[in-house]
Amino acid sequence: MLTHLERLESEAIHIMREVVAEANKPVMLYSVGKDSAVMLHLAKKAFYPEVPPFPLLHVDTNWKFRDMYKLRNEVANDAAMDLIVYQNPEAKEKNINPFEHGALHTHMWKTEGLKQALDLYKFDVAFGGARRDEEKSRAKERVFSFRNKQHRWDPKSQRPELWSLYNALKSKGESIRVFPLSNWTELDIWQYIYLEGIKIVPLYFSAYRPTVERDGLIIMVDDDRIPLMKNEKPIFRTIRFRTLGCYPLTGALVSKAKNIPEVIKETLLTASSERQGRAIDLDPAGSMEMKKQQGYF
Amino acid sequence: MTGYIYKTDASNSQDIEAYLQAHQHKSLLRFITCGSVDDGKSTLIGRLLYESKMIFEDQLEQLSADSKTKGTQNGNIDFALLLDGLAAEREQGITIDVAYRFFSTDKRKFIVADTPGHEQYTRNMVTGASTADLAVILVDVCKGVLTQTRRHSYLVKLVGVKNIVLAVNKMDLVDYDQEAFEKISSGYRAFAKEIGIEEFSAVPISATNGENITKCSEKTSWYSGPSILEILENVNLEQSKAQEDAFCMPVQWVNRPNSDFRGFAGKIVSGSLVPGDKVSILPSGKITAVSKIVSFEGPKNKAFSGQSVTLTLKDQVDCSRGQMITAAENFLQVADQFETTMIWLDEEALMPGRSYYLKIGPQLVTAVVSEPKYEINVNSLEHIAAKTFKLNSIGVATVTVDRAVPFAPYHKNRELGGFILIDQVTNSTVGAGLIKFALRRSQNIHWQELDVDRENRAKIKNQKPRVAWLTGLSGSGKTTIANAVEKKLANMGRHTFFLDGDNMRHGLNKDLGFTDADRIENIRRVGEVAKLMTDAGLIVIAAFISPFRAERRMVREMIKPGEFIEVFIDTPLSIAEARDVKGLYAKARSGELKNFTGIDSPYEKPHCPEIRIDTTRIDIEEAAEKIIKILLKT
Numbered sequence: 063m064l065t066h067l068e069r070l071e072s073e074a075i076h077i078m079r080e081v082v083a084e085a086n087k088p089v090m091l092y093s094v095g096k097d098s099a100v101m102l103h104l105a106k107k108a109f110y111p112e113v114p115p116f117p118l119l120h121v122d123t124n125w126k127f128r129d130m131y132k133l134r135n136e137v138a139n140d141a142a143m144d145l146i147v148y149q150n151p152e153a154k155e156k157n158i159n160p161f162e163h164g165a166l167h168t169h170m171w172k173t174e175g176l177k178q179a180l181d182l183y184k185f186d187v188a189f190g191g192a193r194r195d196e197e198k199s200r201a202k203e204r205v206f207s208f209r210n211k212q213h214r215w216d217p218k219s220q221r222p223e224l225w226s227l228y229n230a231l232k233s234k235g236e237s238i239r240v241f242p243l244s245n246w247t248e249l250d251i252w253q254y255i256y257l258e259g260i261k262i263v264p265l266y267f268s269a270y271r272p273t274v275e276r277d278g279l280i281i282m283v284d285d286d287r288i289p290l291m292k293n294e295k296p297i298f299r300t301i302r303f304r305t306l307g308c309y310p311l312t313g314a315l316v317s318k319a320k321n322i323p324e325v326i327k328e329t330l331l332t333a334s335s336e337r338q339g340r341a342i343d344l345d346p347a348g349s350m351e352m353k354k355q356q357g358y359f
Numbered sequence: 360m361t362g363y364i365y366k367t368d369a370s371n372s373q374d375i376e377a378y379l380q381a382h383q384h385k386s387l388l389r390f391i392t393c394g395s396v397d398d399g400k401s402t403l404i405g406r407l408l409y410e411s412k413m414i415f416e417d418q419l420e421q422l423s424a425d426s427k428t429k430g431t432q433n434g435n436i437d438f439a440l441l442l443d444g445l446a447a448e449r450e451q452g453i454t455i456d457v458a459y460r461f462f463s464t465d466k467r468k469f470i471v472a473d474t475p476g477h478e479q480y481t482r483n484m485v486t487g488a489s490t491a492d493l494a495v496i497l498v499d500v501c502k503g504v505l506t507q508t509r510r511h512s513y514l515v516k517l518v519g520v521k522n523i524v525l526a527v528n529k530m531d532l533v534d535y536d537q538e539a540f541e542k543i544s545s546g547y548r549a550f551a552k553e554i555g556i557e558e559f560s561a562v563p564i565s566a567t568n569g570e571n572i573t574k575c576s577e578k579t580s581w582y583s584g585p586s587i588l589e590i591l592e593n594v595n596l597e598q599s600k601a602q603e604d605a606f607c608m609p610v611q612w613v614n615r616p617n618s619d620f621r622g623f624a625g626k627i628v629s630g631s632l633v634p635g636d637k638v639s640i641l642p643s644g645k646i647t648a649v650s651k652i653v654s655f656e657g658p659k660n661k662a663f664s665g666q667s668v669t670l671t672l673k674d675q676v677d678c679s680r681g682q683m684i685t686a687a688e689n690f691l692q693v694a695d696q697f698e699t700t701m702i703w704l705d706e707e708a709l710m711p712g713r714s715y716y717l718k719i720g721p722q723l724v725t726a727v728v729s730e731p732k733y734e735i736n737v738n739s740l741e742h743i744a745a746k747t748f749k750l751n752s753i754g755v756a757t758v759t760v761d762r763a764v765p766f767a768p769y770h771k772n773r774e775l776g777g778f779i780l781i782d783q784v785t786n787s788t789v790g791a792g793l794i795k796f797a798l799r800r801s802q803n804i805h806w807q808e809l810d811v812d813r814e815n816r817a818k819i820k821n822q823k824p825r826v827a828w829l830t831g832l833s834g835s836g837k838t839t840i841a842n843a844v845e846k847k848l849a850n851m852g853r854h855t856f857f858l859d860g861d862n863m864r865h866g867l868n869k870d871l872g873f874t875d876a877d878r879i880e881n882i883r884r885v886g887e888v889a890k891l892m893t894d895a896g897l898i899v900i901a902a903f904i905s906p907f908r909a910e911r912r913m914v915r916e917m918i919k920p921g922e923f924i925e926v927f928i929d930t931p932l933s934i935a936e937a938r939d940v941k942g943l944y945a946k947a948r949s950g951e952l953k954n955f956t957g958i959d960s961p962y963e964k965p966h967c968p969e970i971r972i973d974t975t976r977i978d979i980e981e982a983a984e985k986i987i988k989i990l991l992k993t
Contacts (some may be wrong), residue, residue, distance in 0.1 A: 063596070064665045066387035066468040075667035076626045079612045083680055083721065108624075110655040110669065112616035194459050198441075201458040220456065221788040222482055222704050224489040225777045226626070227718050231786040245470055247461045253382060327375045330412075 067254055074101075074242035075108040076226060077205060078189070081240050082115055084230040085187035091176070092118040092145070094130040094137075095306045096262050097191030097243055100251055102141065103260050104242065105189075117144035119188070121179055123171035124149060125160060125308035127284050133263050148179035160310040161289055167308070173358045177213045180237060187230070187238045195247045199351035205244045211235040213357035249329060256322040265303045266325065268317045272296035279313030381465060388591060391472040391487045391520070393511035394497030399528045402566040403497065404460060404473055405438025407588070410573045411462040414441070457483045466592045481514065481737075481751040482704045485791060488515050489777065492596050493522040495587065500527050500539050500563075504546050510737045512547075513554050517700065517753070517793070519773055522594050523551075523559040526587060530579065531565040537581045554740065562587055601664045601772065605686040606630035606638070609720035609774075613679055614669055622653055622669040623678060625721070628774040630686060631663035632670075640676055641683040641765035642693045647674040681722030683765040690771065694797035695763045701728070701756055703748035705782070705789035711747065711756075712879040714913040715789070719778040722764055725916060726780065728790075729757040730876075746876070748790070757798060761916070769793035783909055816896035820854045824893035825990050826918050829902040830911060830965065831928030832957045833943055834935035836974050836982075837902035840928060843983035845900050848990075856892055858885060858901040873954050879910055886914035893922055898990060906962040926986055927968040932957050934975065 064072065081088050090105060092098045105114040118138055138145035153170040160167045180188060194201045204220050206228045221229050232238060243251070255262060265282075272283040274296055281288070283296040288310055290296075301314035302325070319325045350358075394400045408414050414422075422441050430437030460471040472487030474480065488494065494515040498508055515523065525547055533539040544561035551559060562571055563579050564587060570576035573588045585593070607629045614622035632638075636649050650671045652659040662668045670684065678684065685691055703709055709728055717726035734745035734754035748754055769776030780790035817824050827844065829837040841857055848855045863885055864871070871877040882905055889899045905911050915923045935957070936944040947955035954960045965971075970989055972982045 063386060063602075065383060066385045066463075067383065069387045069665060072626060072665055072667040076611070079624055079667070080721070083612045107655040108667070109614065111620060111622075111653065112614055195461050201460065202456045217456070222486045222779075222791070223788075224486050224779060224791050225773055226490075227720075227777065227779050229718065229779060229781055229786070229788045231716065231781055233786065245459065245461070247463075247468075249463075250468075253379065256379065257383065323375045323379060326379065330378075 067250060067257070070246055070250060071104065071107070071254070073226070073245065074104045077228070077240060077242040078105055078108045078114075080228050080230065081187050081189065082109070085238075087183070087185050088116040088187040088189065089119045089146075089180075089183070089185040090114070090116055090189040091191070092120050092134070092138075093191065093306075094120065094126065094134045094263060095191070096251055096255060096266060097193065099137075099260050099262050100246075100254055101189060101191045101243060102137065103258060106141065113142050116189075117146050119146045119148065119179055119183075119185070121172060121175045122147050122149045123167070123175070123308050124154070125167075125171075125287075125310060127263070127265055127282070127306060127309045127312075129263050129265050130306060133261070137261065146179070146183065148175060148182075150175035150178055159287075160308055167311075168353075168358075169356075171308075173353065173356055177357045180213070185237070186232070187240055189240050189242060191243055192241050193243050193246050193248070193251075197350045199354060203241070203244075203354075205241055206230060207239045207241065208232065209237045209239060209357070213237065215354045215357075217351065217355070249326065252322060252326050252329060256326070263306060265306060267321060268300050268302040268319050270298050271301050271314070273299045273301060273314060276310075280316070281312070282309055282314055284309040382463075385463065385466060385468050386596060387468050387470065388493065388594065388596065389470045389472070389491050390493040390495060390591065391474060391484070391491040391515070392495045392497065393474060393484060393515065394526075394528075395499070395502075395505050395507040398497040398499045398502075399566045400473070400497055401438040401441075403495070403526065403528070403564075403572070403587075404471055405436070405441060406566050406569055406572050407469075407471070408441075408460060408462050410569065410588070411464055413460075413462040457487045464588065464592060469591060481510075481702070481753070484511065484514050485518055485702050485704075488518040488520055489773070489791075491515075491518075491520050493524065493591070493594055494520045495524045495526050497526050497528050498543055498547070500529050500533050500543060503543055504550060506738050508547075509550060512551065512556065513737050513740070514753075516554050516556050519770060519793075523556055524587065524590055525559050525561040526566075527561060527563050528566055530563045530570065531568050535563065535565075535570075535576075535578045537579075540579075540582075560584065560590055562590070601629040602631065604629040604664075604772070605689040606632045606636065607683060607685045607689060607691065607767075607772075607775065608632075608668070608670070609722070610678060610680055610682050610684060611721045620671070621675075622671050623684060624667070624669045625684070626667045626774075627662060627664050628720075629664050629772055631661060632686075633661050634658075637687040638672070638684050639687045639689065640678050641685060641691055642763050643677065643682070645676045646687055647672045647676050649673070681720070681764075683720075685765075691765045691767055691775070692797055693763045693765050694799060695761070696757065696759045696797065696799040697766075698732075698795045698798055699756060699758050699778075699792040700769075700795060701731075701748060701752075701754060701758075701780075701793075702791045703750060703752045703789070704791060705787055706750050707782070707789065708750075709748040709756075709790065710879060710909075711876055712883055713907075713909050714783060714916065716781040716783055717758070717760055717778050717792075718781065719764060719766060720774065724764060725761040727759050728780070729759070731756040755795075758792060766794055766797075768796055783912060813894045813896065816894070818896075820896045822853055822896065822898060822991075823922075824896050824898065824919075825922055825924060826889045826893060826899045826901060826914075827924050827926055827986055827990055828889075828905070828911065828914065829900070829926045829928055830905045830968075831930060832932060832935045832962055833904055833955070834938045834940055835928040835930035836972075836979070837904075837928050840972065840979055840982045840986070841900045841902040843979050844986050844990075847983055847987055848898060853898055854896065855898045855900060858889060858892075858899060858903075860903060863888075875954075875960075879907070882910040882914060886917045889914070890917050893918060904956050904962070906956045906960065908963045908965065911965065924970065924986075924989055925965055925968040926970045926972060927965045928972050928974060928982075929964075930974045 158170045204223050273280050302317045319328045392400050425440045426437040427434050458473045474483045474487040527540050527543050540563040564571045571586045575586050608625045608627045610623045611625040650673045652662045653669045711730040714725050717724050731745045732755045733742040767775035776794040778792045779788050782789050831837050845855050845857045868881050871881050892899045946952040947958040956962050
């Protein structure tokens, strides 16, 4: 009898193989976070002894933590997979940044960046590490999530998904986002990382780090691009991160959890949901659904 | 009860290593909740999530605030708000789509498919039930077994959910009265038997007050059975039954990193396997043995149902995606025609006779559904005559596929007997089907072996068989051009035949009218006739309005690849109507003639025909020359 993690693993592998068998040009979105790490690990298992037959795509914003860039390059190297790093040239040219541009920052770098990259390389199926337990509208999204030519998601006309039969047919110009981790929870991810010994960014574990406070979030001072107020000095705190995104938009937790069992222990005790530390989700209810309709993965 | 206090899993965190150990060995149960709109479905799920500490403090705060302003529970916690994920759902206070929720206890992890209760959402219920091991059917003790309850029970049984729990809810409103509970559960038992549900557990609950949800309530001292959660934690999983059957794995993908390695990847749907086991490849029936079970962690000495694996075989046998690796002694059958129960999932009704794609396991084939044998009235269970299936219809129909596929009846194995139908134009998933049994085993089909074959016949005539399929509006010039083509070919000493609406409809097709279904059947027969004529070695010129892409594609797929040439006679409607040789447009405009292509019935232009004739630019002679040039190309 399979355990719950074995069943989830088998399901994810099955999904990935369906994509590779049916897509013209698949790609794996790799954001360097813990979910991406698990997804990549599963891909290695699914296609062993072959190297996963698709490239990794990092839609970069220029504002990720330095530790993330470091791990990203190591991981792609170890996996012997092609890594495509894409930065929206328009966002770059206009110097779009999280301090001055707010929501536009995410829209330009991530949503527009992703659409541009998929169009540029003509990828027709993109794997994403999103999970249904993350957010309300995700809970209703299919594993094979269909997008029209403009990359829009229409939550009201989703294809029914029965048994483990996935309909991967589409017309020219249309694409599909596929979420092999749909049925995993945050705790499943942690347990799997622990059991399989998967390498993740050290920022998930607590350390003494320089921080400032912005809008009620503890923000780590990862480089000198963060504007400090007059006479403001970063304060060192023992912190870690529950999710990782652009460093100026990602709130840290004050925590002493230095390894996975301690992180899991804290996760069980925690009083707040996972996405709470993300400035992007503090917008009005339905904002994730809106972003997804616009093409955010 | 109004005061929900935030709960944590503090007790579990004392000895984290022990906790991790225990949780590694949990199993997974997928279940579905169904019930009528006000039976308390959301409250039950909310209660289960809450009791298993899956609702975080920030979510609970948000929920309390939202319940006061947007809730429908008089300011009390309204769990529907937590569960309804789409903006439209929150705005309209309804649930549109299946949502999946997660929670776990020390024994198991659970995935709940939360589906809306309204009648029009059969589609979502069936989707949610297709992967469920268990169904919780909620009944309001004050209202009893409703039409909805019957329909949900029927669907759950149809889709093959083995374990059923009848949760008699709102017991607090009847003061936990045993008689009220017994009345409902015995009423349900009678109905359940009618639809073939032999066993179910009935539990008296109050979702609002949390009675008999996680542990047995003192309020129902007369009830000695388990609580809802105790049932969920202990019920047998479907997976364990599939384990005992013969080994079977549909091949999803062939792994060929280099010329020395050929692995077959797939998910095992029944049985188990050790290296060395004798296996059969279906449909070919070739016998070989398993050499290795390859994995990222190293070779394995056993693989079993539910696992996604990669196998290597002892011999170089032909095996690709869609084929099946099974134990040499197995329960699979191979056939190309089935009796099926279908559930229609699309706004556009079934078109009997039209080609659809059918996906069963990893295999994608072309299928035609015959006119339904009957539709089932899910409320009364009556069989009613039906010409088609509309959205949410359930009924029985024959499905014929274009090649023999290995399968098992659905009741034997869901993964081997369940399929989806896909529209060939829109690519939507339009139907789901459950194979009941094979109507025609492919082993029984023996084509007459002929000494004189089609190549032979064509050779005698010194030509290659072809079908020139002229499509276009009425009055576009199809017949005129087709006549010109045939004359020229005859002058060149070629053997031809001209098929048109008149010579078909006066004889072979005189039983057909002009409804969409009849038009499809007309074209199908023409296609079959054209196919026989190509076997006879003829060059066939067919002139039919054939307004739908799907039908033209159906004919294209009947004919040998390369022999079908689609000719689009492109004449604008205004010009065709101005000509109106037969006076048909005038009749259509006056309403005297219904379903007239171009007027009140659509014409779908070909996307990439082999030949396009723009009659506003070239004359008949030129058009005929252009077609002949392509027809005679070798």
